[in-house]
Amino acid sequence: MSGHPVPIVVQTNDSLKFELDEDALKSILLNSAVGDKPVCVVAVAGAFRQGKSFLMNLLVKYCANKGSANWLGNPSQPLEGFVWRGGIDGETTGINIWSEPFVFTKPTGEKVAVILMDTQGTFDFKTSMQDSTFIFALTLLTSSVTVYNLMNNIREDDLMNLQTFCTFGTLAQNSINQNSCAFQKLLFLVRDWNFPRQYPYGHQGGKTVLKRILTVNEDQEPAHQDIREGLGKSFEELECYLMPHIGMRAIRDEDFDGQLNQLDEEFVEHMKLLVPRLLAPENLVEKLSAAQSGQPATGEELVRLFRTYMAVFRERRAVLPTTLVQIMVRVKSDETCKMAFELYKRTMDSKIESRGRSLEDSFLNSYHSESKRVAITAYNTANQYARNNASFATAAEVREILVMNIDEHFRTYVQKNDEMKLDEVGSRSRLYILGGLAVAGATALRAGVLTASGVSLGPVVATAVGVGSVALKAVPWAAKSIYARFLQRGR
Ligand SMILES: Nc1nc2c(ncn2[C@@H]2O[C@H](COP(=O)(O)OP(=O)(O)O)[C@@H](O)[C@H]2O)c(=O)[nH]1
Numbered sequence: 249m250s251g252h253p254v255p256i257v258v259q260t261n262d263s264l265k266f267e268l269d270e271d272a273l274k275s276i277l278l279n280s281a282v283g284d285k286p287v288c289v290v291a292v293a294g295a296f297r298q299g300k301s302f303l304m305n306l307l308v309k310y311c312a313n314k315g316s317a318n319w320l321g322n323p324s325q326p327l328e329g330f331v332w333r334g335g336i337d338g339e340t341t342g343i344n345i346w347s348e349p350f351v352f353t354k355p356t357g358e359k360v361a362v363i364l365m366d367t368q369g370t371f372d373f374k375t376s377m378q379d380s381t382f383i384f385a386l387t388l389l390t391s392s393v394t395v396y397n398l399m400n401n402i403r404e405d406d407l408m409n410l411q412t413f414c415t416f417g418t419l420a421q422n423s424i425n426q427n428s429c430a431f432q433k434l435l436f437l438v439r440d441w442n443f444p445r446q447y448p449y450g451h452q453g454g455k456t457v458l459k460r461i462l463t464v465n466e467d468q469e470p471a472h473q474d475i476r477e478g479l480g481k482s483f484e485e486l487e488c489y490l491m492p493h494i495g496m497r498a499i500r501d502e503d504f505d506g507q508l509n510q511l512d513e514e515f516v517e518h519m520k521l522l523v524p525r526l527l528a529p530e531n532l533v534e535k536l537s538a539a540q541s542g543q544p545a546t547g548e549e550l551v552r553l554f555r556t557y558m559a560v561f562r563e564r565r566a567v568l569p570t571t572l573v574q575i576m577v578r579v580k581s582d583e584t585c586k587m588a589f590e591l592y593k594r595t596m597d598s599k600i601e602s603r604g605r606s607l608e609d610s611f612l613n614s615y616h617s618e619s620k621r622v623a624i625t626a627y628n629t630a631n632q633y634a635r636n637n638a639s640f641a642t643a644a645e646v647r648e649i650l651v652m653n654i655d656e657h658f659r660t661y662v663q664k665n666d667e668m669k670l671d672e673v674g675s676r677s678r679l680y681i682l683g684g685l686a687v688a689g690a691t692a693l694r695a696g697v698l699t700a701s702g703v704s705l706g707p708v709v710a711t712a713v714g715v716g717s718v719a720l721k722a723v724p725w726a727a728k729s730i731y732a733r734f735l736q737r738g739r
């Protein structure tokens with residue numbers, strides 16, 4: 249068999265950062281066999297040590313033998329190609345592509361270059377979920393068919409992981425191409441399917457299981473309903489295949505090397521059905537162009553896609569979801585909602601303060617609209633999830649709550665403004681009284697000065713001066729204190 253695996257996304261030992269080996273990628277995708285043909289990228293992703301590379305080698309075999317009836321070849325030949333049966337230690341995270349693109353002719357006569365991609369993530373929640381998310385998201389974005397390799401069953405955890413990958417992938421894709429947000433085909437491949445008596449092995453059983461699992465019903469928790477709705481919207485096509493067990497020799501025998509005759513017969517029979525479902529020319533799914541809607545992508549565009557997505561991921565590494573997406577979106581949204589609400593109040597206060605007195609209702613309303621706009625813009629800017637309502641319903645819901653809180657709080661401003669108007673009327677009356685006293689004092693003073701017997705009128709003069717000056721000081725003080733009370737009530 250010609251060809252070999254080529255690492256194209258690798259983790260550098262010292263920094264543990266991912267690097268794209270662009271030259272290696274170009275050596276495959278800009279190969280003359282690919283030319284400007286549409287490409288079909290079939291990738292496999294999922295937890296490690298669950299037979300992904302083993303499956304990829306069967307796909308390589310199918311392609312190398314051009315899908316002939318006897319594509320599985322000699323039953324006593326060891327299975328070679330992508331490195332498989334690796335030990336528990338030393339698993340590295342990354343992406344390998346088969347060095348040879350395989351050209352198939354579709355029934356329409358169109359030639360398609362098939363690229364096979366093997367990926368590796370450890371899916372260990374504690375240490376490297378970020379890395380696995382990165383690899384899975386990049387796989388979803390760059391392939392036309394992703395095989396999501398699972399063991400025994402499809403669990404809620406598996407769906408949640410998928411949601412994490414999709415969400416992150418959507419985020420990356422939206423910053424590149426606003427118009428298309430769907431991934432292409434996803435095949436849930438359940439290895440060692442546990443319940444063949446209830447749901448038979450194969451495509452049909454898989455279809456029934458997938459339908460049952462993905463159906464949204466009211467008994468499910470809202471978060472579980474969201475996952476199901478989200479997955480349906482994220483992929484153009486969802487399929488499921490239930491595989492029988494590989495056979496005990498693969499587990500037990502030290503010298504197991506993947507020969508066909510060491511595998512369970514039922515497993516081989518199902519591989520003969522599954523692999524053509526992915527690779528027979530009539531079933532090939534062309535990778536769609538991100539730039540030209542409805543057009544297939546070429547090798548050249550795929551190189552650009554890898555380069556761009558790697559750059560986006562590098563930039564957004566800080567927001568890479570490390571745990572369940574919903575929790576993260578909720579935390580971020582609540583936080584930014586709080587910040588935006590405080591901003592609304594500060595903006596209102598400073599606008600009102602600059603006027604220093606009660607306001608016409610029309611002014612107060614326009615201050616409210618402007619401050620509200622400032623707060624919502626701040627929320628949308630600070631919360632990256634608020635920009636994608638389709639994937640992050642929670643962020644949109646929290647924005648609604650923010651709007652409600654702001655509108656409700658505005659009512660206290662209206663109420664206080666009304667009270668302030670009344671206070672101002674009241675204080676005007678008080679000022680009139682103080683003003684009256686001042687005038688009386690001044691008159692008395694004048695009378696005292698004019699009277700010749702200064703001794704007897706001395707206390708009258710002193711009182712008049714005192715009252716007059718207090719009255720004059722009281723004018724700005726009264727206005728200031730009314731305004732301070734207004735602001736205090738507004739908070
Ligand atoms: N139980 C089980 N083991 C499998 C299956 N396919 C392959 N294996 C075994 O799983 C081990 C890991 O295989 P590998 O392809 O390296 O897994 P990867 O880490 O997911 O790429 C090998 O020992 C294989 O023999 C399967 O369908 N079921």
Ligand SMILES: [Mg+2]
Binds near residue numbers: 301368
């Ligand atoms: Mg592997």
